[in-house]
Structure formats: structure tokens, C-alpha cells
Amino acid sequence: xxxxxxxxxxxxxxxxxxxxxxxxxxxxxxxxxxxxxxxxxxxxxxxxxxxxxxxxxxxxxxxxxxxxxxxxxxxxxxxxxxxxxxxxxxxxxxxxxxxxxxxxxxxxxxxxxxxxxxxxxxxxxxxxxxxxxxxxxxxxxxxxxxxxxxxxxxxxxxxxxxxxxxxxxxxxxxxxxxxxxxxxxxxxxxxxxxxxxxxxxxxxxxxxxxxxxxxxxxxxxxxxxxxxxxxxxxxxxxxxxxxxxxxxxxxxxxxxxxxxxxxxxxxxxxxxxxxxxxxxxxxxxxxxxxxxxxxxxxxxxxxxxxxxxxxxxxxxxxxxxxxxxxxxxxxxxxxxxxxx
Ligand SMILES: [Zn+2]
Numbered sequence: 001x002x003x004x005x006x007x008x009x010x011x012x013x014x015x016x017x018x019x020x021x022x023x024x025x026x027x028x029x030x031x032x033x034x035x036x037x038x039x040x041x042x043x044x045x046x047x048x049x050x051x052x053x054x055x056x057x058x059x060x061x062x063x064x065x066x067x068x069x070x071x072x073x074x075x076x077x078x079x080x081x082x083x084x085x086x087x088x089x090x091x092x093x094x095x096x097x098x099x100x101x102x103x104x105x106x107x108x109x110x111x112x113x114x115x116x117x118x119x120x121x122x123x124x125x126x127x128x129x130x131x132x133x134x135x136x137x138x139x140x141x142x143x144x145x146x147x148x149x150x151x152x153x154x155x156x157x158x159x160x161x162x163x164x165x166x167x168x169x170x171x172x173x174x175x176x177x178x179x180x181x182x183x184x185x186x187x188x189x190x191x192x193x194x195x196x197x198x199x200x201x202x203x204x205x206x207x208x209x210x211x212x213x214x215x216x217x218x219x220x221x222x223x224x225x226x227x228x229x230x231x232x233x234x235x236x237x238x239x240x241x242x243x244x245x246x247x248x249x250x251x252x253x254x255x256x257x258x259x260x261x262x263x264x265x266x267x268x269x270x271x272x273x274x275x276x277x278x279x280x281x282x283x284x285x286x287x288x289x290x291x292x293x294x295x296x297x298x299x300x301x302x303x304x305x306x307x308x309x310x311x312x313x314x315x316x317x318x319x320x321x322x323x324x325x326x327x328x329x330x331x332x333x334x335x336x337x338x339x340x
Contacts, residue, residue, distance in 0.1 A: 001308050001310060002310065002311070004301075004304050004310075004311065006297070006301065008311075009297045009300045009301055009304065010095060010096055010297045011096060012096055012300070012311065012314055012315075012318075013096055013097075013098050013318070013338055013339055014095070014096045014097045014098070014284075014296055014300075014314075014318055014321075015097070015098070015099040015100075015283070015318050015321035015322050015325055015339075016092065016097050016099070016100050016101065016284075016285055016286065016296055016321070017101045017201075017227065017250075017252050017283050017285055017321050017324065017325060018101070018103070018201075018229055018252035018254060018283075018285035018286075018287060019088070019092070019100065019101070019102055019103070019285060019286055019287065019288075019289065019296075020102075020103055020104065020145075020287060020288050021084070021085060021088055021102040021103060021104040021125060021142075022071070022072070022075060022104045022105065022108055022109055023068070023071060023287075023288035023289075023290050023291045024084070024088040024091070024102070024288070024289050024290040025071060025074060025075075025084050025087075025088075025290040026084070026087045026088075026091060026290065027053075027290070027293060029083070029084065029087060030052055030071070030074060030290070031048060033074045033076075033080060034052075034070070034073075034074060036076075037073050037074055037076045038073070039070060039073060039074070049293070051067070051070065052067055052070050052071060052291070053067065053291060053292070053293045054067060054260050054288075054291050054292055055260075055292065055293055056260070057259060057260055057261075057262050058260060058261055058262060059262075067291060068291070071290065071291060072108060072109070072111065072112065073112065075109050075113065076113055076116075077113075077115075077116075078116070078120055078121075078123070078124035079124075081109070081116075081121060081124035081125050081128065082124045082125070082127045082128035082131070083128060084128065085102070085124070085125040085126075085127075085128025085129050085132070086128040086129070086131050086132045087128075088102060088128075088290075089102075089128075089129055089132030089133070089136060089138055089140055090132055090135075090136060091289075091295065092138065092295075092296070093132075093136040093137075093138045095295045095296050095297050096296075096297065097138065097296060098137065098138055098139065098335050098338060098339070099138075099139050099321070099322060099325050099327055099332060099335060100138055100139070100140045100141070101140070101141045101142075101143055101170065101171075101325060101326060101327065102129070102140060102141070102142055102143070103142070103143035103144070103145050103173055103175075104121075104125065104142070104143075104144070104145060105144075105145035105146070105147050105158075105175065106118040106121055106122065106144065106145075106158055106161060107147050107150055107154060107158060108145075108147065109121050118157075118158075118161045119161075122142075122161075122165060122168070125142065126142065126168050129142065139327050139331045139332060139334070139335060140327070141170035141171070141325070141326055141327040141328075142168060142169050142170065143169065143170060143171045143172070143173050143201065143326070144158065144161070144162035144165075144169045144171070144172050144173065144198075145158075145172075145173045145174070145175045146158045146159060146172065146173065146174050146175070146186065146189070147175060147176050148174050148175065148176045148177075148178070148181040148183075148186065149176045149177065149181060152185065155186060155189055156189060159172065159189040159190075159192060159193050162193060162198060163192070163193060163196040163198065166196055166197055166198055169198060170198070170199055170326040170327060170328070171198055171199035171200060171201055171326045172190065172193040172198045172199070172200055172201075173200075173201050173202065173203065173229065174186055174190070174202045174203060174204075174219075174223065175203040175229070176203070177207070178203070178204060178205075178206070178207070178209070178212070178215050179207075179209060182215075182218075183202065183204065183215055183218045183219050183222060183223055184218060184222050186223060187222050187223060190202075190223040190224055191223075191224060194224045199226055199227075199326040200223060200224045200225050200226055200227075201225060201226065201227040201228065201229055201252065201326075202219040202223055202225040202228060202229060203228075203229035203230060204216045204218075204219040204225070204228050204229065204230065204231060205228065205230055205231040205232060205233040205234055206229070206230035206231075206232070206233065206258070206261070206263055207233070207261065207263050208233060208236075208263060209233070210236075212233035212234075212236065213233055213234050213236050213237030213240040213241075214237070214240065216228055216231050216233070216234055216240055216244065217240050217243055217244075220243075220244070220247060220249055225249065226249065226324075226326075227249060227250045227251070227252060227324055228244070228249055228250075228251050228252065229252045230251070230252065230253065230254065230258065230263070231244065231249075231251040231252075231253070232251065232253060232258060232263060232264075232270070232271055232272070232275070233263070234251075234275075234280075235271040235274060235275065241275075241278060241280065244280055245278060245279045245280045245281075248281060249281065250281040250282070250283055250320055250321070250324040251275065251280060251281065251282055251283065252283055252285050253272050253275070253282055253283060253284060253285065254284075254285045254286060254287035254299070255267065255270055255272060255284070255299045255302050255303060256286070256287075256292055256294055256298060256299050256302060257286070257287035257288060257292065258270060259302075260292060267302055267306040267307075268306060270306075270307070272284075272303065272307060273307045273308075273309075276313070276316075276317075281320045281324065282317055282320065283317055283318075283320055283321035283324065284296070284299055284300060284303065284314070284317050284318075284321075285299070286298070286299055300314060318339060319339070319340065322335075322336070322339055322340075
């Protein structure tokens, strides 16, 4: 196998389908903004990283939630939101990404910021993206996230908001821990969104659970998912694996995230190679690069080192991601010649 160096990996043109905008704040920006929103920074740089970032596999959920809360507190104004959206696109562009789908949960950002309505949040983020697209040759699509842990009435409000803004959202997503939050409940909302013309992707089959594979199947059959966020637990159920392969449902796989959240104990145990070899449509994504202090190239580096991914494997995954991207065809096609 030809060895790929960091610069070879960074220079590969990439498509990223699964990146949370509200968890993609650039580290230098986070440190700059934290004191302005009332967060006291720890004295040393190492301690500051421990305050905000997840760089080791999670075993203490309390401290992890605190980190997400700190990251959320920083998203305090429209000006900040535009800036983080711009910087997320800039960082992605510099990492070789040319098609980028960014997702966020309006409820997550609005929480604790009473002045920020869904409308203000969306316009601010959208403006940041537009500004970045004037400067960098990158196509960007925004995905609206429904948090499954919120009451149904809140989920309904988010779905209606996404439908009202379908010109600037490409899709609707359902996120947060699946345990205890059966996907079926959300069926009427996702059917409504689909009818209105939004694409559907669903976070499912991420963490180990005996029902995880069946939730993936339900997400496709009942919620109408065209892609699955993670979905890696289908390796536990050959019937569902065959179903996902035969229905040609792409998986948005996030290797570093899966390791840090301990969906798999080690990188060696991660099933991405097994899924690819079985004919499942696999794409490679970074999930929360701000909170993990990573970029997409780091995920590629892990796959090259641990699972012997070659340039050809990466090209294959990017081809799958290109075709599966929800970014409108007219925009996407401008980039086809760069990729293929
Ligand atoms: Zn995610």
C-alpha cells in the first residue's frame, strides 16, 4: 500500500455530508469568545482544552455534557453565529472539502439565549455561509435538526420552521440518543417534511444496542430516511445490513466520533471496512470537529493507518457522497469535473 502523508490526505478533494455546525467552532475562536460570554477560562492551555474539548474516549457523561453546554453558551449572538458559520466553511475548504453539508439544531442554539429566535439564528448562519461562498469555491447545504429528546410539540415547531425555510435548508434530520426515543413517533412530522420537498437523513444505529439495527430499518421505512447518520450498528444484524445495501441507503460514517463516544472500543473494531466490502454505500464524515479538535482529514488518516484505506478507497467514498449529497443538482454539478 502506498503511504499517504498528511499533506496528501489534506489535498484530496472531499465531500462531507455530516458535520454539526453548532459543534464546529474553531478552537481559537472558542477561546477568544468564551470570556465575552461569561465563561472563566482555565489558567493553562491544556486545562482550557479539557474544559471544552473531547479528545479521549468518553467515560464520564457529566463532564461531556458540560463541554457541550460550554460550547453552546458561546453561540450567544447573531454576529457570533455568522462568524462561526463562515469559519466552518473556511476550515472545511482548507481541508479539501468542496461539497459541504452543515447541520444544526435551532433548539440547541436557542436554549439559554432568549434573544435568539429560530429566525434570527437561521438568517445569521445562512449569512455566514453565503459570505464564505463568495470567498471560497465550495457548495454548502444546511440541514435542520429535530432533537428527539424534546417534547413532540417542540419537534413539530422545528419541522414547520424547516418547511417554511425549505429554500435555505436542503434536508431534515433527527438527532440525539435513540434509546427510549423510538423513531416511529416522529413519522407524521417527517412525512410532512418529505411531502414539502425536504430530503431526510436520520441519526440512527450509532451506539451499541440490541435494537439499534431495527431502528435503522424503521428510520428508512417509517421516517423515509434517504441516508442514515452513522448506521454502523447494522453490522450486528445481517438482515438489516442487506436491506440497507439493497435499498442503496448511504451511511454517514464518522470514525473518530464513533471511537470517542465508544460506539466501538478501538479503531480496529470499527466496521467501516467490513461495510464497504459488503457493498454498503459508505461515506466519511467528521461529525463534531470543533468539540473533537479534529478535521475531516484526521478521520481519513485513521482509516488509512488502521484500515489501510487507499486513495482509491477515498475516491470511492467521495463518489458515493457526491451522488448522495442533498445539495441541489445545479450547484453540485459545477464541482463534478474537479472530482471525477
Ligand atoms: Zn451527528
